[in-house]
Amino acid sequence: xxxxxxxxxxxxxxxxxxxxxxxxxxxxxxxxxxxxxxxxxxxxxxxxxxxxxxxxxxxxxxxxxxxxxxxxxxxxxxxxxxxxxxxxxxxxxxxxxxxxxxxxxxxxxxxxxxxxxxxxxxxxxxxxxxxxxxxxxxxxxxxxxxxxxxxxxxxxxxxxxxxxxxxxxxxxxxxxxxxxxxxxxxxxxxxxxxxxxxxxxxxxxxxxxxxxxxxxxxxxxxxxxxxxxxxxxxxxxxxxxxxxxxxxxxxxxxxxxxxxxxxxxxxxxxxxxxxxxxxxxxxxxxxxxxxxxxxxxxxxxxxxxxxxxxxxxxxxxxxxxxxxxxxxxxxxxxxxxxxxxxxxxxxxxxxxxxxxxxxxxxxxxxxxxxxxxxxxxxxxxxxxxxxxxxxxxxxxxxxxxxxxxxxxxx
Amino acid sequence: xxxxxxxxxxxxxxxxxxxxxxxxxxxxxxxxxxxxxxxxxxxxxxxxxxxxxxxxxxxxxxxxxxxxxxxxxxxxxxxxxxxxxxxxxxxxxxxxxxxxxxxxxxxxxxxxxxxxxxxxxxxxxxxxxxxxxxxxxxxxxxxxxxxxxxxxxxxxxxxxxxxxxxxxxxxxxxxxxxxxxxxxxxxxxxxxxxxxxxxxxxxxxxxxxxxxxxxxxxxxxxxxxxxxxxxxxxxxxxxxxxxxxxxxxxxxxxxxxxxxxxxxxxxxxxxxxxxxxxxxxxxxxxxxxxxxxxxxxxxxxxxxxxxxxxxxxxxxxxxxxxxxxxxxxxxxxxxxxxxxxxxxxxxxxxxxxxxxxxxxxxxxxxxxxxxxxxxxxxxxxxxxxxxxxxxxxxxxxxxxxxxxxxxxxx
Numbered sequence: 001x002x003x004x005x006x007x008x009x010x011x012x013x014x015x016x017x018x019x020x021x022x023x024x025x026x027x028x029x030x031x032x033x034x035x036x037x038x039x040x041x042x043x044x045x046x047x048x049x050x051x052x053x054x055x056x057x058x059x060x061x062x063x064x065x066x067x068x069x070x071x072x073x074x075x076x077x078x079x080x081x082x083x084x085x086x087x088x089x090x091x092x093x094x095x096x097x098x099x100x101x102x103x104x105x106x107x108x109x110x111x112x113x114x115x116x117x118x119x120x121x122x123x124x125x126x127x128x129x130x131x132x133x134x135x136x137x138x139x140x141x142x143x144x145x146x147x148x149x150x151x152x153x154x155x156x157x158x159x160x161x162x163x164x165x166x167x168x169x170x171x172x173x174x175x176x177x178x179x180x181x182x183x184x185x186x187x188x189x190x191x192x193x194x195x196x197x198x199x200x201x202x203x204x205x206x207x208x209x210x211x212x213x214x215x216x217x218x219x220x221x222x223x224x225x226x227x228x229x230x231x232x233x234x235x236x237x238x239x240x241x242x243x244x245x246x247x248x249x250x251x252x253x254x255x256x257x258x259x260x261x262x263x264x265x266x267x268x269x270x271x272x273x274x275x276x277x278x279x280x281x282x283x284x285x286x287x288x289x290x291x292x293x294x295x296x297x298x299x300x301x302x303x304x305x306x307x308x309x310x311x312x313x314x315x316x317x318x319x320x321x322x323x324x325x326x327x328x329x330x331x332x333x334x335x336x337x338x339x340x341x342x343x344x345x346x347x348x349x350x351x352x353x354x355x356x357x358x359x360x361x362x363x364x365x366x367x368x369x370x371x372x373x374x375x376x377x378x379x380x381x382x383x384x385x386x387x388x389x390x391x392x393x394x395x396x397x398x399x400x401x402x403x404x405x406x407x408x409x410x
Numbered sequence: 411x412x413x414x415x416x417x418x419x420x421x422x423x424x425x426x427x428x429x430x431x432x433x434x435x436x437x438x439x440x441x442x443x444x445x446x447x448x449x450x451x452x453x454x455x456x457x458x459x460x461x462x463x464x465x466x467x468x469x470x471x472x473x474x475x476x477x478x479x480x481x482x483x484x485x486x487x488x489x490x491x492x493x494x495x496x497x498x499x500x501x502x503x504x505x506x507x508x509x510x511x512x513x514x515x516x517x518x519x520x521x522x523x524x525x526x527x528x529x530x531x532x533x534x535x536x537x538x539x540x541x542x543x544x545x546x547x548x549x550x551x552x553x554x555x556x557x558x559x560x561x562x563x564x565x566x567x568x569x570x571x572x573x574x575x576x577x578x579x580x581x582x583x584x585x586x587x588x589x590x591x592x593x594x595x596x597x598x599x600x601x602x603x604x605x606x607x608x609x610x611x612x613x614x615x616x617x618x619x620x621x622x623x624x625x626x627x628x629x630x631x632x633x634x635x636x637x638x639x640x641x642x643x644x645x646x647x648x649x650x651x652x653x654x655x656x657x658x659x660x661x662x663x664x665x666x667x668x669x670x671x672x673x674x675x676x677x678x679x680x681x682x683x684x685x686x687x688x689x690x691x692x693x694x695x696x697x698x699x700x701x702x703x704x705x706x707x708x709x710x711x712x713x714x715x716x717x718x719x720x721x722x723x724x725x726x727x728x729x730x731x732x733x734x735x736x737x738x739x740x741x742x743x744x745x746x747x748x749x750x751x752x753x754x755x756x757x758x759x760x761x762x763x764x765x766x767x768x769x770x771x772x773x774x775x776x777x778x779x780x781x782x783x784x785x786x787x788x789x790x791x792x793x794x795x796x797x798x799x800x801x802x803x804x805x806x807x808x809x810x811x812x813x814x815x816x817x818x819x820x
Contacts, residue, residue, distance in 0.1 A: 056740030120731025123770040317816030323532025330466030360533040406727030
């Protein structure tokens, strides 16, 4: 696959995007880490979002959908807080609307051009006063180098910020695509994702923004599982402001394919970062399902392996318990012949072939231990039933996952 | 619901069932705990089984199905080992057949009247020699009080044996239904179950045995989740030998309903034991979903809550993080209005009402801590959309689950 040049700048890598992040005190926090962020484009963007399929939807999800419908897929700003998901609250939508109103007023733009998102504890009333006080400060601090302040403001149990950006040439013009994301628990996106904000200065129509986003989400964020719990606030937004002045992409073709390839690189790398920083994780697990008859089968099988708690624990223990991989392949809801399946485990330390035709083969336990003691493990599952592949990302299940989630609210 | 009289005897509670268990050394084990068991009925039984839906099926599952088909739903003996699942082995079926042949020969019965099951590590070749040596000993030790020896022989990571039995009067005759089961990881049955053997001296036709078993499995074992991993060797068998001499149950009616009610009590209690002894568990979690429009919806919602890793961790921490319950209710694949949902948490220490109309209500954190510090917690989810209920059973997710599964094979 083509590799695009990786650049700095995250959500500000594309021209004309400013960002900021501050601490406003949504929840008392002695370390005063940033808890609210803003992203603003100099000009109106074509924008699209994909959202959680959970019946419980955070109020910001409902409001963002409403705004993008009202504006006809146009957006100019994002306001996003952490520490409180503004979900399952009787006054949730009112508060999310108020966040948009405050942002629009401060920036002198239309309320429906604001995208709002929240992440944190579910079912606690969102205090609006600290946000009200923070908006002018966020506007004042907006900067073309504000990406790090913004990326740190959306962190919850994340231990590192997640940013990624690339350059891509479209119609002879150099364009940029960048983004930021947050993890790191309640991660099992389905036709949606955790919080992700992608910006680009490429010129691309609203319709094609939407198409590119949904195609690439399917093979990136939707192939990610930290714990099998699908969040109520999953939101992924792509904003394109056109400042790179390439000929606008309005239909399928070479430019659209190139744009999608670059978008894939950004989103796949953010997905990997989310998996690697999954709550309590010590290892990034990448499952590549090949030899599938179709893409859906490949995705379902790869995700089933990545989700299995027993397999995740085995990886934490560097134990080549491949029977658990085959078990998870076997209960994946897809149609294929289990007796043709082959499995390999690999890392930078080497690889072992553990299963052929659905049955075990001899391997060296010593080599297995060496391979699995690494912190990035690839599980290759070949269905031998076609030529389609998909990749899913996850992490091991550790004591720290239990620790973090045994008392998250406090 | 009617409560039947609980009696001792487990799988030997019903007349005419003998059992035994010994250590044969399938895997080296310094404590020499029993690893193989036999159950034999004095007369031929009408029998039925339900099995894993995993595409990866343990060889014993395949052989048991084949035998029951060949015998026309008749069985006389069970042979079952732990420590090795005899799954994903090229010679698996051959070995499972051999276990049946050895048992049949030693008992002087037909090979297809033998039910075979295995549980333990997947993908390791089953050594047949220790089993061959053990069969005569098992036959010699068969006893009407052998239930405990048998129940301990099927334990893997279980910390306690699981047995339960009741008395039920059918057609004026006192009958008994009893059983044994094993846990305690890779537990997420789907139209099937973990290893469970139920015996009864009631007279009931093969057809009605099958019908009763599948109806009751649906609302007991299939409503159980320890970790979301569906085993490759799930097998639940019901054997009825008719020695109680009640008029044979051959159709629906009062006797069949009574039989099912008693069977439910046995299987629901074994299910609870499996949940409570889930790997690493410190708490039994019971989710009752009421107010559902139909049984499938109630089951799907209750199981979704019980399966959520985040909720399970919160329960380990005695944290009333009800947002995670609503999150899991929200991603359950069923059709209902999330804005009508109410949630209560209760235990023998009291109860708290945490959610009404899909939104949070004030509750005392102090009371919540008192309620949740108990070791048996009930989560009541009312969908307010009908009058059907279902119960699902599970356990908390703890450090010990990770510890047990980080290096299970060694």
